Amino acid sequence: MALDAFIAGMPKCELHLHIEGTLEPELKMLLAERNNVRMPYRTVEEARNAYNFDSLTSFLVGYYESMNVLLTEQDFYDLATAYLTKAASQNVRYAEIFFDPQAHTSRGVPFDIVIRGLRRAIMDGERLHGVRAQLIMCFLRDFSAEYAMATLLESLPYREWIVGVGLDSDERGNPPVKFEKVFARARREGYLLTAHCDIDQPDTHEHIRQCLDVLGVDRIDHGSNALEDEWLTEEIGRRGLGFTVCPVSNGFVTSDMKAAEIRRMLDLGLKVTINSDDPAYFLAYVTENLQAVQRKLDLTRDEVLRFERNAFEIAWLPRAAKDAYLAELDEYAATAAATAATPADAAD
Ligand code: ADE
Numbered sequence: 001m002a003l004d005a006f007i008a009g010m011p012k013c014e015l016h017l018h019i020e021g022t023l024e025p026e027l028k029m030l031l032a033e034r035n036n037v038r039m040p041y042r043t044v045e046e047a048r049n050a051y052n053f054d055s056l057t058s059f060l061v062g063y064y065e066s067m068n069v070l071l072t073e074q075d076f077y078d079l080a081t082a083y084l085t086k087a088a089s090q091n092v093r094y095a096e097i098f099f100d101p102q103a104h105t106s107r108g109v110p111f112d113i114v115i116r117g118l119r120r121a122i123m124d125g126e127r128l129h130g131v132r133a134q135l136i137m138c139f140l141r142d143f144s145a146e147y148a149m150a151t152l153l154e155s156l157p158y159r160e161w162i163v164g165v166g167l168d169s170d171e172r173g174n175p176p177v178k179f180e181k182v183f184a185r186a187r188r189e190g191y192l193l194t195a196h197c198d199i200d201q202p203d204t205h206e207h208i209r210q211c212l213d214v215l216g217v218d219r220i221d222h223g224s225n226a227l228e229d230e231w232l233t234e235e236i237g238r239r240g241l242g243f244t245v246c247p248v249s250n251g252f253v254t255s256d257m258k259a260a261e262i263r264r265m266l267d268l269g270l271k272v273t274i275n276s277d278d279p280a281y282f283l284a285y286v287t288e289n290l291q292a293v294q295r296k297l298d299l300t301r302d303e304v305l306r307f308e309r310n311a312f313e314i315a316w317l318p319r320a321a322k323d324a325y326l327a328e329l330d331e332y333a334a335t336a337a338a339t340a341a342t343p344a345d346a347a348d
């Protein structure tokens with residue numbers, strides 16, 4: 001049975017969301033005009049139809065090209081405000097938002113322009129919509145370790161505005177160990193650590209091992225290939241690390257949303273969560289991701305709730321804040337069960 005309405009109304013936590021990946025064609029074209037930036041398309045429709053990818057590498061080409069329209073603090077404010085407004089409409093209560101400063105500083109846009117715009121949107125988003133959010137700064141792994149370190153140092157004046165660091169972009173030939181010193185320094189500065197372990201990448205098991213043993217990550221982004229290796233699966237379980245899985249994204253960059261792997265993570269009691277990655281490109285925000293997985297696996301309400309419980313549990317928040325969100329989720333579940341139309345519905 002489809003649980004679309006239950007999922008839509010559920011209080012949600014988004015832990016894998018690239019703010020640059022929320023740039024919808026409408027805003028892209030508006031910013032292109034506002035900033036006099038020439039794009040290879042002239043209308044929103046053409047911009048939408050320009051998306052053509054079947055792998056992480058081909059996705060990243062259009063993703064970075066689109067960022068050329070982001071130039072001013074107001075642009076970053078508008079981008080994040082659009083996302084937070086959309087998130088509020090989907091009952092997202094808390095979001096950890098990735099941003100890619102090097103995708104902007106490498107084009108000559110200063111770090112402080114980027115972070116000030118995002119920060120102001122987050123403050124307003126909480127005030128206007130009650131959506132809480134924190135920033136995670138990602139290093140682009142296809143740039144050098146030296147550039148990542150320089151970016152880390154540049155972030156330190158804004159340390160209080162950033163909860164952790166991550167690692168994203170093209171994984172091929174860019175193993176986690178390349179960033180060992182950067183992550184060690186980030187840890188010393190008090191940042192929490194995560195890293196992308198993208199789907200079906202060359203050397204994926206060795207990369208996941210390095211995330212655990214070299215970087216010492218607190219969480220794994222994607223990472224479902226860990227299930228193919230007994231030691232990795234057990235070690236991640238032992239450490240209680242969460243996975244931020246993005247099923248619709250998986251279906252775009254590989255031929256499969258990896259639902260069987262999500263089922264297995266649930267069965268093993270691993271802390272799997274469902275997220276949207278780059279929703280403007282993969283055409284699905286967190287509600288649609290949860291609905292897609294629920295349908296594919298015919299999940300029960302309790303199983304759907306588990307994704308959200310896991311997410312609030314592994315969120316980078318103080319215990320009291322997690323407990324408050326978990327209580328909200330419990331209340332939602334109890335009310336939904338009590339108001340279910342038929343006994344069969346209640347059993348779901
Ligand atoms: N940047 C934006 N989305 C990404 C993804 N899914 N993997 C790696 N880098 C990304």
Ligand code: ZN
Nearest residue numbers: 018168196277
């Ligand atoms: Zn991602």
